[in-house]
Amino acid sequence: MIVHGPEPTVRTTCPYCGVGCGVLATPDGQGGAAIAGDSEHPANFGRLCSKGSALGETLSLENRLLHPQVDGVRVPWETALTEVADGLHAVAEAHGPESIAFYLSGQLLTEDYYVANKLAKGFIGTPHVDTNSRLCMSSAVAAHRRAFGSDTVPGCYEDLDEADLIVLVGSNAAWCHPILFRRMADARARRGTKIVTIDPRRTQTAEESDLFLGLRPGSDVALFSGLLVHLADGGFADARFVAEHTAGLDGALERARRIAPDIAAVAAATGLAPAEIGAFYDLFAGTRRVVTAFSQGVNQSAQGTDKGNSIINCHLVTGRIGAVGTGPFSLTGQPNAMGGREVGGLANMLAAHMHFTPEEVDRVRRFWGAPRIITGEGMKAVALFEAIQRGRIKALWVMGTNPLVSMPRADAIREALTGLDLYVVSEAVADSDTARGLGRKTVLLPAQAWGEKDGTVTNSERRISRQRRFLASPGEARPDWQALAEVGRRLGHAKAFAFPSAAAVFREHAGLSAFENGGTRDFDIGGLMDIPDAAYAVSLPVQWPLPKKSGPPGRRQGRARLFADGRFYTFDRRARFVAVQPPALAQGVSDEHPFVLNTGRVRDHWHTMTRTGKSQRLSAHRAVPFVEVHPDDAATHGLTEGGIARVSTPHGAAELEVTVTDAVPPGTLFMPMHWGGAYASRARVGALVRGMPDPVSGQPELKATPAAAAPVAYRTRGLLLSRGQVALPEGWWWARAAIAGGWGVQFATQEGSREVALTVRGLMRTDALRGLELAEYADHARDRYRCAVYDGQTLVAYLACAPCDARPDWEAAKALFAAPEPEAAERRALLSGRAATAAAGPTVCACHGVGLDAITASIRDGAGTVEAVGAACKAGTNCGSCIPEIRRMLVSETAKAA
Template sequence: MTAPQPETSSAVRTTCPYCGVGCGVLATPDGQGGAAIAGDPVHPANFGRLCSKGSALGETLSLENRLLHPSLDGARVSWEAALGAVAGGLRRAAETHGPDAIAFYLSGQLLTEDYYVANKLAKGFIGTPHVDTNSRLCMSSAVAAHRRAFGSDTVPGCYEDLDEADLVVLVGSNAAWCHPILFRRMVDARTRRGTKLVVIDPRRTQTAEEADLFLGLKAGSDTALFSGLLVHLAEAGALDDLFIAEHTAGFEAALDRARAIAPTPAAAAAATGLPEAEIGRFYDLFTRTRRVVTAFSQGANQSAQGTDKGNAIINCHLATGRIGEPGLGPFSLTGQPNAMGGREVGGLANMLAAHMHFAPEEVDRVRRFWGAPRIITGEGMKAVALFEAIERGRIRALWVMGTNPLVSMPRADAIRASLAKLDLYVVSEAVSDSDTARARGRRTVLLPALAWGEKDGTVTNSERRISRQKSFLKAPGEARPDWAVLSDVARRLGHAESFAYRSAAAVFREHAALSGFENNGTRDFDIGALSDIGDAAYADNPPVQWPLPRRGPSAAKGRQRLFADGRFYTFDQRARFVAVQPPALAQGTSAEYPLILNTGRVRDHWHTMTRTGKSPRLSAHRAVPFVEIHPDDAGPLGIADGAVAAVETAQGSVELEAIVTDGVRPGTLFMPMHWSDMNASKARVGAVVRGVPDPVSGQPELKATPARARALAHRSRGFLLTRGPAAAPAGWWWARATIQGGSALQFATQDGSREVALTMRGLFQGLELAEYADHARGRYRCAVYEAGRLVACLSLAPAEAKPDWEAAKALFAQDQPEGPARLALLSGRVAAEAAGPTVCACHGVGLDVIAGVIAAGAGSVEAVGAACRAGTNCGSCIPEIRKLLPGTLAKSAA
């Protein structure tokens, strides 16, 4: 195995570790464990742009809370002891209960090389089919829809189609926040060529605020909307009859089903809850616009009918021949940086490597290539079933790599309890304090993994583009590459010859060779042209799109688009229309649980915040977990804007700060997925979502869980700022965020000002404590100093008068505040200008600054950007800026 790359001082071209856009990044190490970050101007995914998360990557590189050494049952051990425990535990589980008592749960955060070795070891040599990934929660319905329609998991188009489209339809995608760089390309196309933007989503998201047409349909009714569109296309004479006849099968059955679901626009309106006029406008736009890209994401996928939603969309494109050409086609927007790379190597339980499955000839092909006598011959359990099998005692050994299922999986509380039944629980992780790393089995092994900036390999983005993710920092502590750890375990299990990799490049060459092995063009995934790539060429390999076969028109340069020739990867080369099922709306709501809970992401955080939570910039925009609720629901429930509310389902409960908004439909709630037990008292999304799996893809429903909400009464609200993370007293509701110079808690409590004062005196006994108290009015503030250095400050008020923390955060950034600042901490009055809540995270521009430049005469988004830079980078804050502008302004796209 090659040694980790030493830290360099020059800029390194690498790839962002967040969403599936796959932006190129220039990282310049500072020699002290950090790095300056900029967008790569030549990377074709982003051309130098970065979103707020990517721009702040340099703030997330600290070793705070990193897992740096192996441990066994909580005690630090050597790598030799840890790997011996893993190999021994796997061997005992296989010998005692059979190899299918072993499971691996992987992640779209892994590099392709790590993913490949994990799948090869599990499916080829241990002989367990139970290998799944958190991509099951993300994109597996899109995978299933692609396979049903195309015979393969093929994304037909590329990002340039967004530049060339005349109509972009976003389905279940808050791209302005979740894929900001791609969204700016869509908005740029509107400016340049007049592209229209339609957004289909139950929530009026920030993306919807920018749309030419927003369709706020009922949750789960997407299939009705697109079934109605298919019927409309047929009746309007807009079908491509020649394409249907020569290149597809199953059209009549699909159209008959669509007519049964939504025979008229009026029927589609009734099913979706949309005005018939809006549906007619959408249908007319789609019908008369040739260049249409329909981009769908988690809002469609994370559904008990997610596969049908994808196929209903694809049906409309096949029926009009809108596929494989510039500026048109169905487009799956991938959630994670390497969700597609994981699919390439067979990371899903229903796949083998290189996009092969379980036809006997495919199993035999992989067996011969790997020399794997124990290769599996059928599908394993998908994520939901896999974790349920742990509860039943069927799975006895589990290896989790690079993901946090105790936050993200549905029924997460039951999963956490079930882990105690495991004979072996292995977690490969970069951080030591994730919910999953802190859980325990009967024997628990934690293995320190490399993080972004330290690991080296490849990732594949949403447009099939393979990019290098390079190391530019030294490996900290005893952290090692995941592929190397897996190979060491394989050697201990007796498979040394098949896992004799000495570098990530060696793994990649084998992965590429398998993709081209006996591939005569009948398999979509082929990067055989890279199977002989040398180490030096691998190190500097530019981003390339697959397929990339050894021979043929795509050799050496790849292909942007597929299916323009009407040839698909089915046995007869015809695409398949799918007769989708009618939508099941609000399934399971009742008098006890009358609301529908939707879940999703916020702009500046990623997954469970193990990385983004370190950044003060990213923690400033949405600092506490929240629930959005419509005023019509909040009023009768007594839930006030800004108060804490409980959201309860049959699975569990959470406590969140309420945002009362008409951005959600009446009868629905929305909560974000990011908060865990490490940064909030009770806000794990997995504790409350139901997760009924899609019958085709196995992807759990995360967008429509029956729920109820109620107000929670607290006596006091406040904030506590400390230099290091502080534990909240028992019984407090709290949420932790990183701030400049330390850590912050916002909290709510039944304690009054006298009790909180006593708590603070106990926490900081022996230090200088400056206090202000007005117990009659329930108010208390204090500042804590150690040798003149400010180490903590607190402000408390009655719950209805929650204190604002922006000024205190600005003062706390000063290590040793002077007299006026000291007084301001106690008086609660602003001693210096504060920026207010952050609006533009890319440039750190707060609400007060933006309001100031607008008051000074900036009357457009462009003018605001010119005055203070807000909205001039990724643009994800533009919808918020626009809302601050006076009057009705024409849309601008700075």
């Protein structure tokens, strides 16, 4: 027998948010890997959040797209690529190259992104190349460009360590960027840093802050306009910096005075108390080292660019930019949103942070040798999909994203895609909403997933890191850049797309960044344009800019901060104050749609769950899609905790489990963005939101859609646990989650228990289950039914249903199902519906799999602090994103004891 030794550990980068944490992956030789944080990576120093810690649980080939398909039929790669190239050529010939569009993703590697933009914008000749990053951070990009003349993030993560005040605006960093939030919490413990959170919701981040400002949705501009007035009129401006390095203060200040002349006006606009506004203004004015970090609550707005500029104005007027512990900081949502910006992944950019002046167009044309270089902006995401509806776009290539879940008015988009002449999807999973055949000609191309890819990503602090391959590509999956290059060659551009490797693509990308630059453009990584393959393979994380003149090869260092010298990238090298528009508060609220619908992320899931949905650990905290509603609104509208509500807007509807909480203000709802058609029956957030675009950035509004909510009176609630996935009937409400040992689905239906039993048993009675033992309990007179299916001693499925007010216990059933061969007591418990032993309760700490009951027990045994709870049961000792929940439990249990 041959005994294989352990596979070597590979340094790579996490594929989730824009923090860009370093990961150590040790393959197990069987398609999986052990995952740990990389203590040498400067983004995380070894820490990982719950999602990063569970990456090893997401590597299975279940639901993977493994082979090319044309119209649902498996074909060789050669056939699929011919279909794509011939289809693009035919569409361009018949309707012009501008009838072709590409929709890309911040989860692509930079090398993939670069080749896609080169092919589309330089050789096919279409400007219509946009990305799901349009939905994420394009308003921050536009704000940077208006203020700095370039899309430059001025600071770095070290500024969070060194700030004395951190202001978080529209950012639930404790859940969405937990590793950065731990750095902020560490700074508070070490140097007394104050944390202020500004958000309509009282998020987990808000609960951990020193000051929480729960302002009215959309009123950020009023708050920061008032701050600008306070700083200028109170003598807190840096007069020398303003005079020597900026322009436009008078106009911006005049506009700010009209919007928010005093604290009373700010209070009227924001709904905040004058005292808390004054406390924030005094704290900001009196603290030199201030970082203002903003994220989707700012960006995903019809006024997102102005919100960003109103924040930047306050840093410019005080000169708090470019120095240690200061500056505005855009917290990016996706792992390579910034890499996509570097290569021109947005429709209003060319590659290497160049735009559409004649000189820049000509520069890119000459560097690429591009015969059909575009000369102007393409359509941004919302307009692009509207053009498909109008028939203007005839061919669409989607790569690494799921717009039928995430795009606004997604139901209309789904209908529009059926009219395409060519629909190409490069995807790693087969069951995403977007990968299901829609166009007249649908081509699916199997892409590599994380662990198989090889290339680079750039995080929120401009740090380029390597994603390295540590698993073999399954089936026929290929790199995206390779498929794009092959199509380019088939279209007659062999020389331009003769890339032998990802390293070769990266060298060309770096070369373009340096081409005729001379310090006139912020993005310059010319120091890497001659990196050999061997050096690329082992390259360490590095920040840009990194021009050739930054040092000898192998020792070139990037810059952590920009603008310390007061020189920006405008024509006169001065930063610009921007006169922003008055706040655009939620419009369209009416008797028919009395709520404002807000959307966002949850702690343990990512985007549309195509990766995190495979992990039972990550599915244990929130297993079903939900809507948060204030107690007063719940009482008024007949909504109850745990019941199902139909949330509707003029664009679509969803059915979600109700969470009653005062974390949302009256008159608002909150719905998570993650659940698509693979994991829930009716929970696609994109179907509901109206997506009114910001007039400057084109980023759609995802935080303020008029909505209605009403209870749905289902007759029966139930659950089905099985070793494999089982599809439930059309018309039932359901939500699927990974569980220990298989899959679980919670459901609701108008059917009674007898009909449920017959229907589900019929679905389970496949050839694979015939002849197995069925143990059941039936009381159809009271609408109760439970059954367990055994293969010998092995439990293979469990079904339970009851009236809605007596629905089966999900946590207890999961605990019983986790043991594949239950003992006699557990068998009886399955049929009785009573737990044989105490369940752990809902998971609170996903990193260590610690349940509610274990934490409660440790508190009752005397653990009176978060640290003591961690010492007792490990909860909260890794990424810390569960700490706000543990704090609430400490308060609750202390109150009970009292």
